Amino acid sequence: MRLKKLDDDIIKRLKDISGDTNVITDEGLLEPYSHDEYAEIQIRRVPEAVVRPETAIEVSEILKLASQYKIPVTPRGGATGLCGGCVPVHGGIVLSLERMNRVIEIDTTNLMAVCEAGVTLSEFYKAITNTGLFFPPHPGDEGAQIGGLVSTNAGGARAVKYGVIRNYVRGLEVVLADGRIVNMGGKLMKSSTGYSLINLLIGSEGTLGVITKVTLNLMPAASAMFTLVVPFASIGQAIKTVPHILTGGIIPMALEFVDRKALKVSEHYLNRKWPCDEGEAHLMFIIDADTKDELVELSLKISEICMKNGAIDVFVADENEKQKNVLEIRSLMYEAMREHMVDLLDICVPRASIDKFVNAVREVEEKEKVWLPTYGHAADGNVHVHLMKAYWDGGVWTEIPDAIEKAHAIRDALHEEGKRLSGLVSGEHGIGIVKKPYMESFLDSVQLELMRGIKKIFDPAGILNPGKVLPE
Secondary structure, eight states, X not given: OOOOOOOHHHHHHHHHHHOGGGEEOOHHHHGGGGOOSOSOGGGOOOOSEEEOOSSHHHHHHHHHHHHHHTOOEEEESSOOOSSOTTOOTTOSEEEEOTTOOOEEEEETTTTEEEEETTOBHHHHHHHHTTTTEEOOOXXXXXXXXXXXXXXXXXXXXXXXXXXXGGGGEEXXXXXXXXXXXXXXXXXXXXXXXXXXXXXXXXXXXXXXOEEEEEEEEOEEOOSEEEEEXXXXXXXXXXXXXXXXXXXXXXXXXXXXXXXXXXXXXXXXXXXXXXXXXXXXXXXXXXXXXXXXXXXXXXXXXXXXXXXXXXXXXXXXXOSHHHHHHHHHHHHTHHHHHGGGEEEEEEEEOOXXXXXXXXXXXXXXXXXXXXXXXXEEETTTTEEEXXXXXXXXXXXXXXXXXXXXXXXXXXXXXXXXXXXXXXXXXXXXXXXXXXXXXXXXXXXXXXXHHHHHHHHHHHOTTOOBSTTSSSOO
């Protein structure tokens, strides 16, 4: 079905719904809504209008109008994504949820929080401070909005022990493509009442409905937390240590492997210092416990296992400021390298196969004479590989000849390796525009047929975030 353009009458009706100041049509003001944090500018598209509703009723009226006239609608959260998920590829309306930013309730009895979709992760963390409760997921950028986190089933470093966003969503308020408002779930810890529509919406990237309100499960906060940094002579040696940690009965909050050279770029970018400069690769652990004594005991166990497996040393950050420093250097590695990147891969493989995948990355790197900084979540198999167009050496960037042309072959080779190892194209960043072309090679036709059928039921006119996730 053909999607239509906005006209003056529709713009006027949008202003009647959300107010003149909340419907943006000025060309100079639309550009920031044309992209997310994905590095390449080729995927940017400027919308015809941005509408900033304040209530689910307004969202409903906007979608009724869009459904009537077959106008594409692209829901937008904090735009911190890395796959073009909120890029309005067909123009139309960008539905920005930034004004729906109220934390409605912190229920300390049920250990639940209710908030609107536009609440940022940073504001949400502040809202639960001093309640004795904890929201474990930390996908990285705290400017991300709750609705966007749910729409992408965001993961992050803490997923090892506590799981991804899906594990914490208990209820959703969703506006369907035709404007109907549906409330799913609630402050419930379990349900066997019919199909799990909530789980269909989680990770659907705004293609099935617009999430306007979320009920999240919280947990009692741990009393103490340490961060450990463990250098190894090689990335393979570091990764091979991970199974020994997990089979040793230790489940850290986070267990990351990081390329030391990529860390140096982030250090330089932030003007900060990582705890140590030794080795080619480091493991980073975040552990929590009810007492400091328990943390010390856990730290000793981890240290013993790592040293037995060839670690050079073990550094413990036991103060908040030191822990924050380590996490920020790790979290901003992408930002530090973004200007000199072609793409960032997000392949997920069985965790026992990480070393095989990383070995394949190194082989491709050597064959193509490029630099492929590699790091990721060592305990859940999610590997991030940067396809770079420049080398970095002590603060100096040097262009790699034919890097952009080589990137296509490199991406294909690493996707093939991911498939060979029974992996998937995305572990946490989602599909959006960027990874959509690879869905058919990673998923069989039956799965894609079922997904298309679900899309047709939820959005028969195809107006919600068209051009995303599913191959045409």
